[in-house]
Amino acid sequence: xxxxxxxxxxxxxxxxxxxxxxxxxxxxxxxxxxxxxxxxxxxxxxxxxxxxxxxxxxxxxxxxxxxxxxxxxxxxxxxxxxxxxxxxxxxxxxxxxxxxxxxxxxxxxxxxxxxxxxxxxxxxxxxxxxxxxxxxxxxxxxxxxxxxxxxxxxxxxxxxxxxxxxxxxxxxxxxxxxxxxxxxxxxxxxxxxxxxxxxxxxxxxxxxxxxxxxxxxxxxxxxxxxxxxxxxxxxxxxxxxxxxxxxxxxxxxxxxxxxxxxxxxxxxxxxxxxxxxxxxxxxxxxxxxxxxxxxxxxxxxxxxxxxxxxxxxxxxxxxxxxxxxxxxxxxxxxxxxxxxxxxxxxxxxxxxxxxxxxxxxxxxxxxxxxxxxxx
Numbered sequence: 375x376x377x378x379x380x381x382x383x384x385x386x387x388x389x390x391x392x393x394x395x396x397x398x399x400x401x402x403x404x405x406x407x408x409x410x411x412x413x414x415x416x417x418x419x420x421x422x423x424x425x426x427x428x429x430x431x432x433x434x435x436x437x438x439x440x441x442x443x444x445x446x447x448x449x450x451x452x453x454x455x456x457x458x459x460x461x462x463x464x465x466x467x468x469x470x471x472x473x474x475x476x477x478x479x480x481x482x483x484x485x486x487x488x489x490x491x492x493x494x495x496x497x498x499x500x501x502x503x504x505x506x507x508x509x510x511x512x513x514x515x516x517x518x519x520x521x522x523x524x525x526x527x528x529x530x531x532x533x534x535x536x537x538x539x540x541x542x543x544x545x546x547x548x549x550x551x552x553x554x555x556x557x558x559x560x561x562x563x564x565x566x567x568x569x570x571x572x573x574x575x576x577x578x579x580x581x582x583x584x585x586x587x588x589x590x591x592x593x594x595x596x597x598x599x600x601x602x603x604x605x606x607x608x609x610x611x612x613x614x615x616x617x618x619x620x621x622x623x624x625x626x627x628x629x630x631x632x633x634x635x636x637x638x639x640x641x642x643x644x645x646x647x648x649x650x651x652x653x654x655x656x657x658x659x660x661x662x663x664x665x666x667x668x669x670x671x672x673x674x675x676x677x678x679x680x681x682x683x684x685x686x687x688x689x690x691x692x693x694x695x696x697x698x699x700x701x702x703x704x705x706x707x708x709x710x711x712x713x714x715x716x717x718x719x720x721x722x723x724x725x726x727x728x729x730x731x732x733x734x735x736x737x738x739x740x741x742x743x744x745x746x747x748x749x
Contacts, residue, residue, distance in 0.1 A: 491594025
C-alpha cells in the first residue's frame with residue numbers, strides 16, 4: 375500500500391478533533407516513557423528501531439489493519455524506514471515528517487473569543503510541549519504574551535491578520551522553554567515587558583512589568599492589566615485582559631498549580647505561591663476565564679483544543695486551590711515536585727541573554743514535556 379508523509383499540523387488536527395490513531399513509536403523505551411504524542415483516542419506500541427532492523431514481521435500481529443497508523447521517531451529517518459517496511463507488508467501507514475522534533479515545535483493557533491469593540495484573543499497551543507502563548511488583537515494592533523522561540527509563527531500570524539505587534543510580554547523568566555518575546559520585539563519594534571524582579575541578571579533592555587501596569591491595545595480599549603502574582607518565580611505577573619480573561623502564566627493551571635523551585639528557592643517562594651492563589655486571586659471575579667501558560671495532560675484541552683476554564687470552577691475543582699491548612703499546602707508543594715525540566719538552568723541563561731545556543735542546541739534543550747507544575 376502507498377506510504378504517506380504527515381506533518382505535525384495534521385497530527386494536531388487529529389488530537390483536537392478527537393480522532394483515532396495508532397502510533398508505532400520506534401524510539402528507545404526511556405524516551406517514549408518520558409514523552410510521547412498524546413491524543414484522547416490514540417493507541418501506542420513502542421518498539422525500538424534497532425529491534426526492527428531485520429523486518430517488521432514479528433510485530434505485524436500487534437499492528438491493527440483497520441486503523442490509521444503513524445510511525446514516529448526522534449527526527450524522521452528511522453520512522454521512514456519502518457513505515458516503508460510496513461507499507462510493503464500491506465499496511466496503510468504514514469510517518470511523521472521531522473519526527474518528534476517537529477511535533478515539539480508545532481504551534482496551533484486557536485481563537486479563544488471576541489473582545490470588546492471587535493477585538494480578538496488567540497491561544498497558540500504547542501501540543502508537543504504543553505506551552506501556551508497568546509495574541510491580543512484590536513484595531514490594527516497586537517500584543518503577545520509568553521511567546522515561545524518560534525518568532526516567525528507570531529510575526530506571520532500578525533501579518534495574516536493585518537496587525538502590527540506593538541507590545542510583547544513575558545509573565546516571568548521561563549525555565550522550561552526558550553522565550554521568543556524579546557526577539558519578536560527586536561524584529562517588530564514592539565516594546566518588550568519583563569518583571570524586574572525576574573530580570574536582575576538579564577543583559578538586555580526591557581520595560582519593567584510591575585503591578586498595576588495597564589497597556590491599551592488598539593483604540594477599542596482592550597486593556598492588558600498586570601497583577602503581581604509571585605510564587606512560581608519571585609517576579610511572576612498575571613494579566614487581566616478586557617476584564618474577561620486571566621492569564622496566569624505558570625502560577626495556576628487547569629489541573630494543577632505552579633512549582634516554586636526552579637530557581638532553587640522552593641522553601642522561600644512557597645509562601646508567595648500560597649498568597650497569590652489563596653489571597654490575590656480570590657479577590658478577582660470568579661467569572662474570569664483562566665488562560666495558563668502551560669498544560670500538563672491532554673485531558674486539560676477543551677473540545678475545541680483550547681486550554682481555558684473559569685476561575686470559579688478552578689476554585690471548586692483544582693486540588694491545589696483547596697488545601698486550606700498552610701502547613702499541609704507547603705508539604706504538598708515541596709514534596710510532590712516532578713523532575714526538573716530538561717536543561718532548565720541553561721534555558722534560564724538563554725532567557726537572560728547570557729548565552730546564545732544554536733537552533734539545534736535550543737531544540738535539544740527543550741526536548742521532553744514541560745514540568746512547570748506540582749504533581
